[in-house]
Amino acid sequence: MPELPEVETIATTLYPHVRGAVFTSAQLLRLSSLHPLSLPLNSLCGHKISEVGRRGKLLLFKLVGQADAPLQLVAHLRMTGRLFTASGESEPGKHTRCVFGLQAKDGESKQLFFDDTRAFGKLLVATQDILEKWTFWTSLGPEPLEMRPEELLPRLKGARPLKTALMDQSVIAGIGNIYADESLFTAGISPLRPASEISENEARKLMDAIQKILRKSISQCGSSIRDYRDADGNAGAFQNTFRVYGRGGKECKKCGATLIKIKLGGRATVYCPDCQS
DNA sequence: TCCTCCCTGTTC
DNA sequence: GAACAGGGAGGA
Numbered sequence: 001m002p003e004l005p006e007v008e009t010i011a012t013t014l015y016p017h018v019r020g021a022v023f024t025s026a027q028l029l030r031l032s033s034l035h036p037l038s039l040p041l042n043s044l045c046g047h048k049i050s051e052v053g054r055r056g057k058l059l060l061f062k063l064v065g066q067a068d069a070p071l072q073l074v075a076h077l078r079m080t081g082r083l084f085t086a087s088g089e090s091e092p093g094k095h096t097r098c099v100f101g102l103q104a105k106d107g108e109s110k111q112l113f114f115d116d117t118r119a120f121g122k123l124l125v126a127t128q129d130i131l132e133k134w135t136f137w138t139s140l141g142p143e144p145l146e147m148r149p150e151e152l153l154p155r156l157k158g159a160r161p162l163k164t165a166l167m168d169q170s171v172i173a174g175i176g177n178i179y180a181d182e183s184l185f186t187a188g189i190s191p192l193r194p195a196s197e198i199s200e201n202e203a204r205k206l207m208d209a210i211q212k213i214l215r216k217s218i219s220q221c222g223s224s225i226r227d228y229r230d231a232d233g234n235a236g237a238f239q240n241t242f243r244v245y246g247r248g249g250k251e252c253k254k255c256g257a258t259l260i261k262i263k264l265g266g267r268a269t270v271y272c273p274d275c276q277s
Numbered sequence: 278t279c280c281t282c283c284c285t286g287t288t289c
Numbered sequence: 290g291a292a293c294a295g296g297g298a299g300g301a
Binding site: 032078079080095116117118119120158159160226227265266 | 278279280281283284285286287
C-alpha cells in the first residue's frame with residue numbers, strides 16, 4: 001500500500017518514461033476514480049509533463065500548458081493504485097480505471113495507465129485555485145524528511161493514541177499503517193501512549209526513527225505487500241525488514257517477546273509489549 | 278472524537 | 290461465506 005517511500009519510488013521510476021511527454025487523450029473507465037473536485041480529465045490534453053513529484057502520499061504531475069492557468073494531475077493511489085506506461089496500443093486490463101494517451105518527446109506514442117484493483121484511489125486534475133479548495137491538501141502537515149527533530153512535539157496534541165496522531169496527514173504527511181508501526185517500534189514507544197503526553201526527548205527519538213525508516217525504505221524502493229509495484233513493475237524490498245508490521249503473535253526480533261496485535265482507530269496495530277513503553 | 282463506509286481479492 | 294486489508298470522507 002503506497003505510503004511515502006512507495007510514492008517517492010513511483011515518482012522516481014515514472015519520471016524518465018514521461019518527461020516532456022504531452023497528453024493527447026484521456027479515457028476514464030470508472031467514474032468514481034475521479035475526484036469530485038477534478039476538472040474533466042481531457043483538460044489535460046495538450047499539456048506537457050514537466051515534473052513528477054510527491055507531497056505526502058500524493059503523486060504530482062506538474063504540467064505546462066499553453067496560456068491558461070497551470071494544471072497539475074494529482075494521484076492518490078490509496079491501497080492498490082498503480083501508475084505505469086506502456087508503449088503503443090495496449091488494452092485496458094480488468095482493473096484499469098483510466099488510460100491516458102501520451103506523445104513522448106521523441107514523437108513516439110505511449111500510454112499511461114492507472115490501474116486500481118480496489119478502486120479506492122483517485123485522480124484529480126486541478127489548477128492551484130482548485131487545490132486550495134481541497135481541505136485535505138491545504139491541511140497537509142510537513143514532509144517528515146524535511147522536519148527538524150524538535151518540530152514534531154508541538155504537533156502532537158490531544159489525548160488520542162500516538163499512532164493515530166502519526167497517521168493523521170495534517171500532523172505529518174505521508175505516514176500510513178506500515179511506517180507508523182515500524183517507526184514506533186524503532187523509537188521504543190507504545191502506539192497507545194496519549195499523543196500529548198510524549199516528552200521532548202521521546203518526540204526527538206520518534207522523529208529520528210521516522211526519518212531513518214523512511215530513508216531506508218526509499219533506498220530499498222519501498223515495501224511490497226501484495227499489489228505495490230513501481231512504475232517499472234518491480235517490487236520493493238523493505239517488507240523483508242519489517243520488525244512489527246504484519247507480525248502479530250510472532251516473536252519480537254529484538255527481545256523474543258510475543259508481539260501484540262490490536263485494533264487502533266480501525267487499523268491493525270502491532271507492537272512489542274517489552275520494547276515499547 | 279469515534280464509527281462506518283467505500284472496494285475487491287485473498288485467506289481463514 | 291465471513292473476516293480481513295486500510296486512508297480518508299462523512300456522519301453520529
